[in-house]
Amino acid sequence: MDIQAIKIDSKDTVATCMQDAHIGDLVTLTSPFRETLLCISTIPAWHKIALVDIKAGDAIYKYGECIGTATEPIGKGGWVSHLNVVGADRQYDEELWQEAL
Amino acid sequence: MQFLGYKRSEGRSGVRNLVLVLPTCGCASETARIVANQVQGTVNVIINTGCADVEANTELTQRILTGFALNPNVFAVVIIGLGCETVGHTELRQKIQKETSKPVVSFGIQEEGGTLKTAAKAVSAARELVAQASMQQRIPCDVSELLVGLECGGSDATSGLAANPALGLCCDRLIDEGASTMLSETIEFIGAEHILARRAANKEVHDQIIGICKAYEEHLASAGQSCRAGQPTPGNKEGGLSTLEEKSLGCIKKGGSRPIVEVLQEAVRPTKQGSIIMDTPGYDIASITSMVAGGCQLVAFTTGRGTPTGIALAPVLKITGNRETYRHMLDNMDTDVSGIIGGEYSLEDGANRIYDDILSVCNGKLTKAEAFGFSDVCIDHVCRFV
Numbered sequence: 001m002d003i004q005a006i007k008i009d010s011k012d013t014v015a016t017c018m019q020d021a022h023i024g025d026l027v028t029l030t031s032p033f034r035e036t037l038l039c040i041s042t043i044p045a046w047h048k049i050a051l052v053d054i055k056a057g058d059a060i061y062k063y064g065e066c067i068g069t070a071t072e073p074i075g076k077g078g079w080v081s082h083l084n085v086v087g088a089d090r091q092y093d094e095e096l097w098q099e100a101l
Numbered sequence: 102m103q104f105l106g107y108k109r110s111e112g113r114s115g116v117r118n119l120v121l122v123l124p125t126c127g128c129a130s131e132t133a134r135i136v137a138n139q140v141q142g143t144v145n146v147i148i149n150t151g152c153a154d155v156e157a158n159t160e161l162t163q164r165i166l167t168g169f170a171l172n173p174n175v176f177a178v179v180i181i182g183l184g185c186e187t188v189g190h191t192e193l194r195q196k197i198q199k200e201t202s203k204p205v206v207s208f209g210i211q212e213e214g215g216t217l218k219t220a221a222k223a224v225s226a227a228r229e230l231v232a233q234a235s236m237q238q239r240i241p242c243d244v245s246e247l248l249v250g251l252e253c254g255g256s257d258a259t260s261g262l263a264a265n266p267a268l269g270l271c272c273d274r275l276i277d278e279g280a281s282t283m284l285s286e287t288i289e290f291i292g293a294e295h296i297l298a299r300r301a302a303n304k305e306v307h308d309q310i311i312g313i314c315k316a317y318e319e320h321l322a323s324a325g326q327s328c329r330a331g332q333p334t335p336g337n338k339e340g341g342l343s344t345l346e347e348k349s350l351g352c353i354k355k356g357g358s359r360p361i362v363e364v365l366q367e368a369v370r371p372t373k374q375g376s377i378i379m380d381t382p383g384y385d386i387a388s389i390t391s392m393v394a395g396g397c398q399l400v401a402f403t404t405g406r407g408t409p410t411g412i413a414l415a416p417v418l419k420i421t422g423n424r425e426t427y428r429h430m431l432d433n434m435d436t437d438v439s440g441i442i443g444g445e446y447s448l449e450d451g452a453n454r455i456y457d458d459i460l461s462v463c464n465g466k467l468t469k470a471e472a473f474g475f476s477d478v479c480i481d482h483v484c485r486f487v
Contacts, residue, residue: 004443004444006262006263006441006442008262008266008354008448016258016262016341018442018444028444030441030444030447031444031446031447031450032447032449044341045341046258046340046341047341048341048343060343062347062350063266063350063351063354065293065296065346065350066296066346067343067344067346067347067350068343068344068346068347080343081338081341081343082333082338082342082343082344085343085344086344087292087343087344087345087346087347088346090295092294092311092314092315092318095294095295095298095311096307096308096311097304097307097308
């Protein structure tokens with residue numbers, strides 16, 4: 001089955017599947033990206049698919065921004081979710097200008 | 102780019118030409134409604150404050166009432182007061198008149214001797230003002246005069262993927278053409294505030310963005326409410342959101358990518374042009390109230406599940422990326438960008454659709470909420486009533 005997925009920014013390493021995707025499905029990115037990749041996991045609708053091979057500790061990019069880091073390797077075409085991505089634990093005081101630069 | 106608007110003697114041009122019947126407090130709101138009901142071309146607001154408040158709440162109410170009167174969509178103001186509220190009609194009128202030369206008249210219910218006697222005078226004044234307003238023609242105005250408020254509510258999975266990023270691209274285009282936009286809902290920045298802060302035009306703005314998030318989180322903590330615990334919610338995770346960064350980014354992406362030039366307190370008018378932030382709650386109606394008091398002539402509102410809300414002073418354009426919602430709630434939805442989700446067109450195409458609709462509405466096309474005459478107002482509160 002051919003599944004559509006939305007990639008938002010050219011920097012993104014994940015896209016969001018518009019339907020349930022299964023192992024062996026072809027996943028096509030919507031305009032303007034148009035790339036097609038092979039799905040290697042079961043991915044529920046509205047969940048993310050890895051667009052590249054991701055190593056444990058790699059930053060995950062969506063919206064062109066880091067949304068968290070991978071806790072385990074995720075192959076290209078694999079399911080990216082709360083089970084294998086964690087957000088950063090941050091403190092406001094460390095986010096002030098001096099530290100931010 | 103230009104739109105057809107109403108020139109004002111000072112400040113930005115209006116996209117509507119309204120006579121506002123403005124109560125000073127909750128007790129004058131219903132009399133104000135009766136006045137507005139008698140005169141086509143007027144709008145009224147119902148407010149829940151103006152009395153029995155701590156100073157901080159009084160200050161916010163005053164900023165909102167004054168801000169409503171100064172909004173460019175308002176041609177003239179008819180103030181209805183009671184007589185024993187914190188700030189009476191004469192004082193409010195004088196405050197407004199210090200900042201604008203638009204016509205402002207005021208009446209007090211206790212002074213006049215009740216609702217009917219007040220209404221008799223106020224209706225007659227409002228009719229005169231509407232007649233004056235009706236003589237004014239729309240003329241071409243530069244898009245740099247536009248200040249567009251941004252809001253999202255009733256979000257679903259399509260909000261962060263289609264409507265918000267498309268609105269963000271639309272904002273970039275508006276700002277590049279010289280217009281200004283106002284992002285609000287501080288509570289929804291939390292988790293991605295460091296990413297938002299990176300868009301700051303300078304150090305001061307950067308630290309203000311972090312500062313308003315910290316202050317909001319502390320404020321809610323003082324009432325026992327945590328902003329981060331349990332975020333994203335189990336429902337969010339099931340819906341495909343993995344981290345709070347991802348959830349908050351989906352919201353702030355509607356503000357686009359241009360440098361943020363100013364961070365405003367709630368209901369304060371900007372002093373700069375470009376991408377602006379106002380520190381408001383995530384509660385849609387309160388946030389829209391404050392942005393319109395801050396001078397927004399139009400609010401672009403993204404939604405997934407659909408919402409009817411509207412404010413009488415400014416068009417609220419409903420944008421959805423959910424095709425089912427657009428069809429199912431056609432009475433309330435204005436702009437359909439579901440083709441992004443369907444893969445029929447790109448985010449850029451969706452942004453252009455929003456841009457075109459914003460321009461049409463500025464030129465006079467009524468939004469769904471305006472056609473119904475919706476007038477939702479909520480004045481934010483920092484403390485219980487006294």
